[in-house]
Amino acid sequence: MWSGRRGLLRPLGCGVEELRCRRREREAALRKARREQQLVSKRLLRDEATEEAEGGCVVVILGEAEIQEFLRLAQRGIEEKERERALVSLRRGLQHPETQQIFIRLEGSIRTLVGLLTSNQALLQLEAARCLHELSHSEQSAVAEACLPATSYLLTYLSGHSSDFIELCLYTLGNLIVESEAVRRQLLPQGIVPALAACIQSPRLTVLEALGYALSQLLQAKEAPEKIIPSVLGSTLPQHILQLLQPGPKLNLGVAVEFAWCLHYIICSQVNNALLITQGALTTLGLLLLDLAAAVQRTKNAGLELLVCPVVRCLSNLLTEAAAETVGGPVHLRDERVVAALFILLQFFLQEQPSLLPEGLWLLNNLTANSPSFCTSLISLDLIEPLLHLLSVSNVSVLVLTVLCNVAEKGPAYCQHLWPGLLLPTLLDTLALSDTEVVGQSLELLQLLFLYQPGAAQAFLQQSGLQALQRHEEVAQLQDRVHALQQTALHG
């Protein structure tokens, strides 16, 4: 049963067109940031525009005197409600970046806040934690670094029992982690990895999701491969993560998404993937892939690609490890259901998220490249034609041709099944394109077909293949291969 995250796709108050427009803008900003290697940035996490649109109450900038007054009331107020209210007012003010700046520059302010955070007054503690959470949202590293005195306590509270509080601490930590390397440098010796390893045993889904978020931010840090991932791999975290990704009725989408991304950051950093394989990562991910394919057929849940994407990436990268050859699981055992699942997911991508098609085909390449078994599965499950249909999708043409080459290069028994069908007319169509890479890969495939499939060259000639080749005779990267094919076709 897939239970979605609370409010995951809850629509905002604006119109659909406005939403789409804003989403395109956000996407463009993220794309730019990624190219500049700035994707892991707080600024991008907190979508300013959304808040302005939603903003019920106007956020007021608090001045020094007001902040001091609120802090004084919180510390020494007579009535508990009064103290709490003071902190709530402070928190609201802290939503504004200018208030944050004033706050951190005020002497003793963080100390006071930390004192309230560690008090035995539960409600004050919660409000103080929320104030810290607001501060953690700042785009300024200085503000994040001002929160350094609180981190040891945030970590200590992770082994408590109050799940709302733990959740808050985790999101706060996650935000601080993103913003400042100084914070990360302190958190590691303070024991964040063991603290997370203990906390991940919580049964509460909201806690787990928050933990996954914090961990994913930690793993995305640029120094993660050297400084962070080794200790994570040395802890019990990987086993717990794999457990949380086990398919079945207890799998929660929001939680699984976070941990699948964690796993992706670990795996693509290539620190010690063999260890993950011995812990059963390939088995778990393979079974999860099957489960996801079944799920996309059942539900129209448009959130599933958020999980499919990292799972596909993890599987694909893990397959390239030497250890993948020897360990058991549906992948090693050549379970053709994996191929079936992948095609169902490719169809899902085509409908919901075409930009993810290349990643799906990358996995298909890694499955089929060195595997006669999976190549045979493509044939026995009648998947060659659907594959050919994908050729028309421009962002994956080269990949589709590569997969077809993977099949064809295994010899005559394979080429026999690629022939005749739609393959020749489709190839002739691709030869009409001007994309050099696509054409080049088509030429490779043609060579294999001419070599292994009797009658292919003949049929090619009959379908005006030579003319199709002619337009590429002058292209530098293609001409040698074009000539070679022309020779083969004419003279056998």
Place this chain on the structure above:
Amino acid sequence: MQLPPALHARLAGAPGAAAPLPVQRDPLAGNAPFRFAARQVRFPREHEFFEDGDVQRHLYLQDVITQVAAEPERPRVPEFTCQVAGCCQVFDALEDYEHHYHTLHGNVCSYCKRAFPSGHLLDTHILEWHDSLFQILAERQDMYQCLVEGCTEKFRTSRDRKEHLVTHHLYPADFRFDKPRTRRGPASQVSTDATGEDQAASEGDAMEVCSEHAEAHPEPPRERRVYGHRIPSTICFGQGASRGFKSTKKKSKRL
């Protein structure tokens, strides 16, 4: 893209696969000027191949973070009182009560009624403050365990341990959950069991305000007493009433 109808049934079927077709390669395949070679590909973290998926991930995170930061909506319930003996705190939201309970009544030491944020810290406290065997053993071996989970270092004195926490784990020197055990002093407020000064410390210390604490720096660790901190009237532990659990068992009752 039309998928063969049998595919969905196959997915639901048993694991397995048809026997692979025989592989038979010709040495000419992939020969110059051709270059195809079937091979797996791996992509590292920052590769542009991942751009689209990464962008989708971050769009999702933006929504999540915005929701998390939003004002928490607490469904209100009819007011109720904390059920723990001697505590008359009132609540109108379950989450608030949960937090109150775990903070004040959760990991409570049955000797000195002091509350701790975790079972781990409570265990350490009981061992170091209330276990006479510990004191005996500590004279001969390193018994003070590092407070950071996962660190197995042990120390001769609590001061050494604090030193380790500060230099090795970058903990603050005034970390609140590492108070050194102070000597017995005149009984302060309530109970007649040991460590009277800790009595006040349990409530007062924890609610101690930062500026006062700042005055305590540099803190002479041993002899500091903290008496007479005002407890708000809404928490009526009362003089003479026991806080938390009335337990005479040696081990504290843990949840």
